[in-house]
Amino acid sequence: MKLQQLRYIVEVQNNNLNVSATAESLFTSQPGISKQVRMLEDELGIQIFGRSGKHLTHVTTAGQEVIKIATEILSKVEAIKAVAREHTQPDEGKLRIATTHTQARYALPDVIQGFMKKYSKVSLHMYQGTPAQISDAATKGEADFAIATESFHLYNDLIMLPCYHWNRSIIVRKDHPLANKRDLTIEDIAKFSLVTYVFGFTGRSELDDAFKKAGVEPKIAFTATDADVIKTYVRMGVGIGVIATMAMDPKLDDDLVTLDASHLFKASTTKIGFRRGTFLRGYMFDFIERFAPHLNRDVVTRAVLLKNNAEIEEMFADVQLPVR
DSSP states (O other): OOHHHHHHHHHHHHTTTOHHHHHHHTTSOHHHHHHHHHHHHHHHTSOSEEEETTEEEEEOHHHHHHHHHHHHHHHHHHHHHHHHHHHHOTTOEEEEEEEOHHIIIIISHHHHHHHHHHOTTEEEEEEEOOHHHHHHHHHTTSOSEEEESSOGGGGTTEEEEEEEEEOEEEEEETTSTTTTOOSOOHHHHHTSEEEEEOTTSTTHHHHHHHHHHHTOOOEEEEEESOHHHHHHHHHTTSOEEEEEGGGOOTTTTTTEEEEEOTTTSOOEEEEEEEETTOOOOHHHHHHHHHHSTTOOHHHHHHHHTSSSHHHHHHHTTTOOOOBO
16 A cells, blocks of 8 residues: 555546546646556446446545545654754745635735745635635645634534634615614514625525524625625725625725625624644744734644544633724
8 A cells, every 4th residue: 555546546636527627736647546546446346436438426424534534644644744844944935825816805915925025935725615625725734824704514524713803894885875874673674675795605595594584685786705896896885895804995985985894794703724633833923823822832732632623612711802
């Protein structure tokens, strides 16, 4: 049994059983991967993948267990390499972050600017995507950190640490009937078409829950994954916007009116997560603390020792998280 064989079966699964795509991603040949997979199956005496002719059709029950363990082994191998780099090149490496547009555009710039100034030899890569894509990237090891707000059930395989709460605002044009309205109600908002996030993005579920609780049906006119796109369509008069308060810039968005909606919608919580078994480099601990100052090295280390995210939630139950 070779590490290369374990890497092949994990990547074949990650590429939806497409051996050609796997070969391309690993810069090797399709016949070479097929041969090594067969050799591993022969050695183990089981089929890892079901087949129809030359095509892989599914992962067998035994194969699922093997791939799960193989993934853990490969993760440990990467952790060993990271330990060595921490001692030989403590300020060099790379950091890969998977997150949404709102986090990348409004929550992270100052953090990243300070981080890059201190760690000039660390290359930083950011991937933006849906909650499912963010989770997938972190679970597969394609991202070191996942920063997310929605769909936390997708992140059960990650260690998820709470960073901060954030609220929403209603944004309208200056000539809109709600521009001078104070103490907004759900009923006030329901009278107009809404421009907001796609379901599953940036706290959208809290908006839907608030309307459902009030027994009011929202008029969703336009949805997007990008707060700046939402603001553009509010300016066009498509509807009133519901976005994260932190996505409003007093200078750049001075043509719009921002109305507080923190009393209408439950605050959302942003979390940062990483795979269990990850060896956190010194600069990774530093990044986490820059993003969420209460998550210092000692706190993160204690959280890592807990069994699951339910225990982590309990650990932070009495912690007053900052609000943005």
